[in-house]
Amino acid sequence: MPEPDDQRLYFLLQRAAHRLRTTADRRCLAAAGVTTAQLGALFAVRDEPGITQQRLARALGLRESAVTALVGRLTAAGLVSKSAHPREHRAVVLELTVPGADALRAAQPEIDRFNAELREVLGDDGFAGAATAMHRLAHWEP
Structure with a gap:
């Protein structure tokens, strides 16, 4: 397979x-x-x-409006519960429910399998290098 042209890196990252x-x-x-x-x-x-939606938005790197919709879907599915923040009257805190914890446990074997497949494709060094590079790009502030 030919080496990808450096000029196409952004396109390749998007496609991947x-x-x-x-x-x-x-x-x-x-x-x-x-x-x-x-x-x-x-x-x-x-x-x-007890994370707030605002803090969750920062943790996920999403706009608060996107997190509001995401949390709405999670609460409607019974995976997360919302309650009033004890000190901030407009804020809500989020807690994982039993079904939410069950969903995480159910997904973990598939996450492990997926990561193992990526390690197979990239090799251990390539996997670690890609993880480091993606972390740097995710936190890059041009």
Whole structure:
């Protein structure tokens, strides 16, 4: 396979992201009934119980309006509960429900399988290097 032209890096990143997202979404929906975006939110709520929607938006790198819709879907599905913030009258806090924790457990084997497949495609060094590069790009402030 020929080496991709450096000029096409952005296009290739977009194409790879789309392929990875659609494949992972299909598998996570089949395994746990949730998308990868929903899983990201569930992991964040699990890792920081009582997280606010504003904090969740920052953690996920999304606009608050997008997180409002995402949280609406998660609460409607019974995966997350909302309650009034104890000190900020306009804020709500989010907690993972038992079904939300069950969804995370159900998705974990598929996440592990998916990562193992990526390691096979990229090799261990390539996987680690790609993870480091993607982390840098995700936090890059031009």
